[in-house]
Amino acid sequence: MPDLAQDRMLLPTYEFKQDLIDAIREHAFLVIIGETGSGKTTQIPQYILEEMPEIKKIGVTQPRRIAAITVSKRVSEEQVTSLGKEVGYTIRFDDRTSSTTRLKYMTDGILLREAVQDPMLNQYSVVIVDEAHERTLETDVLFGLLKQTHRLRPDLKILVMSATLDVEKFSDFFDECPIFEIPGRTFPVQIVHHQSMKIQSLKSNFVSTAVETAFYIHTTEKSGDILVFLTGQADIERACQEFGDKCKELNYSRDVKYYEAEYRDDDVRDVAIYPLYASLETMEQRAVFEPARPGKRKVVFATNVAQTSVTIPGIKYVVDSGFVKEKSYDPNTGMDALLVTSISQAAATQRAGRAGRTAPGKAYRLYSSDSYDHMPPDTVPEIQRSSLLSTVLALKRMNIVDILHFEFIDKPDETLVMKALTQLFLLGAIDHNGVITDLGKQMNSFPLSPYLSRVIVSSAIEHECSEEVLTIASVLAGDHDLFRAPSPRQGEDVVAEAEKCKLKLAHHTGDHMTVLNVWRTWRDNDESKRWSRDNWVNHKALVTAKSVRSQLIDIMKDLKLPLVRARRIEIEKSGRKKDGRSRETVREVDAVPILKSFLTGYYTNVANKATGRSVFSHYSPDQHFGEKTSHSSSALVALHLHPLCALSDMFDRNKTKYSQIDWVMYMQVTYTNKAVMKGVSKILLDWVRSGKGHERIRQLASANLNGESAKITSKKRKQLLADDSTPASSAESSDTDAGTGTDAELEEDRKRLRKLEIDKIRERALARRNLN
DNA sequence: GAGCACTGC
Incomplete structure (x- = not known):
């Protein structure tokens, strides 16, 4: 049996133990940098537990559920107690803590929920936010809240742990607190750039280039598994296919000396090819984590799962395509865009690091070092590219009324906040003064989007x-x-x-x-x-x-x-x-x-179908009020049914159902190369018109949604709400009802505007990235 | 005719 206590002493954090304890005693805020393998996540909370008896309870947040479980299991073993006693974890659906728990690992979402119940976080003496560099939406909100809590509770110790070196931002935010650096225990990774390749020209063929590079590695490098970063399922399946074909050719020509000579390592002529993306069935995924059989080289084509969420053992070579599929929310259209974009320098570093987990490794970047220099240093934090509906509602619940002036470490765009406030008002979750309503409080109790929460409440009391x-x-x-x-x-x-x-x-x-x-x-x-x-x-x-x-x-x-x-x-x-x-x-x-219940939440997500066409156009209820408000900008975006929709003609070869569709509501719309709706059902327009929410649109203009008293005039607010990036033609067309003009003319208009809109969405998504 | 990755009292 391994001696756990001895193992602990071998970790890099150990020699800093006393310094860390002293620093925690002295300061309210502390930033700790520690690379993978430094032991910061498992060790530092234990040091506090062991050396600071005055500390009541320590809370450690993780961005992922799996991490909270595995880390707490490990730590409870090291503490020689059973999980759930002194050491435990809490994640959604699974609470393994008790009254004796002094060290609790949890997801950042759990702590956020707890902060709604008790903004003072009275049960904790120490809160540790781990993996802060990932900048999840939850972590970012926690930052602002913790800073606020500290003012009311100066005794609360707040530790921020991060893997990147660029943590001055964290330190600046927390009153220029000290930064503690702990050396990691990773192996050196040699970086190879494809010097003649600019990332712009790579975009059209990074899949084939990645396959060729992986193949080059396979035939010329010594043993060790290969991890290739691509963007999505389609890429990955194509890459697996192409790589397999290349290997077949190679095996076919085994007797030919030329090919033989290409192998530098005779032991790894054979390959095992694996795709890896999150939606793969668990069984299909499992094999990737087992070591390859002797003589075989594992080649894994993966999405970003492999960058943060999972670690594949034995990886020695990394191929970095330089691209990622990134979601960003467009407050003007209310659409999520899921677009392939080039990664940040931080992401490139993280990808390369995956080659040096167990031995020295090598990272092949498919782009030049010049392209690398021009990448944005950091990935845009999630809070700047997500819908803030839930976040704003939770803050309002904590009586933080003036959201625009909340202390975010990176402020989300004002349009993003205003959109959330507008939608919350339309849902009845906040009132004219930007204060949460009883309905809003009920809605916030559900771990769901405010839209869905609204639906549930309505189904119980109205429908x-x-x-x-x-x-x-x-x-x-x-x-x-x-x-x-x-x-x-x-x-x-x-x-x-x-x-x-x-x-x-x-x-x-x-x-x-x-x-x-x-x-x-x-x-x-x-x-x-x-x-x-x-x-x-x-x-x-x-x-x-x-x-x-x-x-x-x-x-x-x-x-x-x-x-x-x-x-x-x-x-x-x-x-x-x-x-x-x-x-x-x-x-x-x-x-x-x-369906009426669902409409109470989603009455702004309504579209109608152009006669005889498969295209829908978004409906703005305010068309009927003869005035333009903020959310009318998406009026003429062409929407398509997702092929898995029940109403999709895929299910109905005779298209009988399809031709009967007039009005629909949808739960979600994502833009990739066109806008696609999911969760779609037929409705009657009368249901929308007679709905309670419809009336609120009229009241919108006079409301002080952010709640900062009279700081923003209503004129200024209208300016904020107005979508000035929308082309004038679209703004005007949204005022005229679909009753005018022939179908053909309207269809023409829609086509033209759709193109404009799509270009805009793409532009805006890119602009937001470059801004940051 | 389409699916980056996470998460929640």
């Missing part, structure tokens, strides 16, 4: 169908697709079979009721994994939804919101003509109250 809505919301809350799509490689029969399964489960009103159908059929089949597999349903999505659902039920009970089953209605179905009679009545859940 009497919370049982069903809860189910649908639980599934939609996760971003797994409910159906799995077969790869075309599996053959036409399989594709057809999958489509048949989906058609069988699809509901004619769209995705919401389809979710309910799938859920109930899954329950009827004992929640069996086999049933999911056979019916091309994503089992994981349902299992996760099940725990979410029971969590939501607990919250409903706390809030005293009733759980009500939706009414059943009798529907006449034309059955088979067995005995000459063709009718049969069935009792079914009434879709109307359910």
Whole structure:
């Protein structure tokens, strides 16, 4: 049995133990830099535990659930206690702490939730924010909150731990606190740049270049596994294919001396090729983490999962394409853009570092060192490229009313904040003075987007169908697709079979009721994994939804919101003509109250379909008020159905359902090379017009949403709200109702504007990156 | 006809 106590003394942090303790005693804030393997995450909290008996409780945050679990397990072993006693962890759905817990690892989201309950964080004497360099949305908000808490509770110790060297920003933010540097224990990585390649020209062919480079490494470098960073599933599958083809050629020519000579290391002629991205089934992923068999070289084509979330043992060579797929939220259109962009220097460093975990390594960058020099030093923090709806609501809940002047380490764009405030007002979560309402408080209790929370509340108190809505919301809350799509490689029969399964489960009103159908059929089949597999349903999505659902039920009970089953209605179905009679009545859940509930949250996400076309255009309710408000800017973006949507014509070869679509609501829209909606159901426009929320649009202009009293005049606010980057033509067209002009003319307009909008979105996404 | 990565009382 290994001597854990002795191992601990061998870690780089050990020789700084006393200095660290002294520094923590002396200062309220401390920044600690420690590279991977320094032991900072496991050791420093233990030093405090052991050497500072006056400390009550230590909280350590991690950006990922897995890290919170594994680290706390390790530490409880080192402390020779069982997990959950002195040392424990808390993550969503899993609390392994008790009244005796003095060291608690948790996700940053948990601490954020706790801060809403108790802004003073009274249970903690020390709070440690780990992996601060990742700059997650939650960490950034915690920074601001912790600084505020410190003013009220000067005894609270706050430690920020980060891997990057560029931490002066953290220190500056926390009153220029001292920075402690702990040497890491990684191996040197030699960096090789493709000197004649500019990153701009690489963009069109980085996949093939990456494959060639990996192949070059395989044939010329000594043993050691290869990790190739690409951007997404499509890239990765193509790369695996191309690399495999190249290797086949090579094996075919084994007898030819020329090829033989290319091997520098005779032991690794054979390769095992692995794709790695998050949506891979767990089983398919597992093999990547096992060592390759002797004589084989592992070649892994991966997304950014491999940059932060998972570590693959044995990697000696890294190929860095220089690109990443990055999500950024556009407050003007309310759309998420998911675009391939070049990475930051910090990301490049992190990728290269993956080659030196167990031995000296080598990183091949597909771009020149000049291109590297021109990359932005840091990735834009998440808070500057996300919707701030939940964040702003949580801050308002903590009575932080003036969000625009909240102390963020990096301020989000004002448009981003104003958009969140506007939407929260439209949802009824804040009032005219920017103060949270009772409804807003209820909404904040749910671990969901404020849109979905609004829907749930409404289903309980207005539309009497919370049982069903809860189910649908639980599934939609996760971003797994409910159906799995077969790869075309599996053959036409399989594709057809999958489509048949989906058609069988699809509901004619769209995705919401389809979710309910799938859920109930899954329950009827004992929640069996086999049933999911056979019916091309994503089992994981349902299992996760099940725990979410029971969590939501607990919250409903706390809030005293009733759980009500939706009414059943009798529907006449034309059955088979067995005995000459063709009718049969069935009792079914009434879709109307359910869809109406969803509309209370998503009434600004409504689109209508151009006649005979597959394109939708966004509807702005204020068209009917004859005035233009901020959110009307997206009025003419062309929207497309995601192919997995129940209403997509993929399910309906005769396109009967499809042609009957007039108005729809959607839960989400993402722009990649066009704007694609997910979670789409048919609605009636009257439901929108008669909805409560609709009226709030009119009231918007006179509200002081940020809540800073009279600091911003209403004129100034209108300016802030107005989308001045929208082309004038689009602004005008959004004022005129779709009733004027012929269909053909409108279609022309839409086409033209769609192009403008798309260029704008791309431009803005890029501009935001370059700004920072 | 489409899927970067995380997360939540």
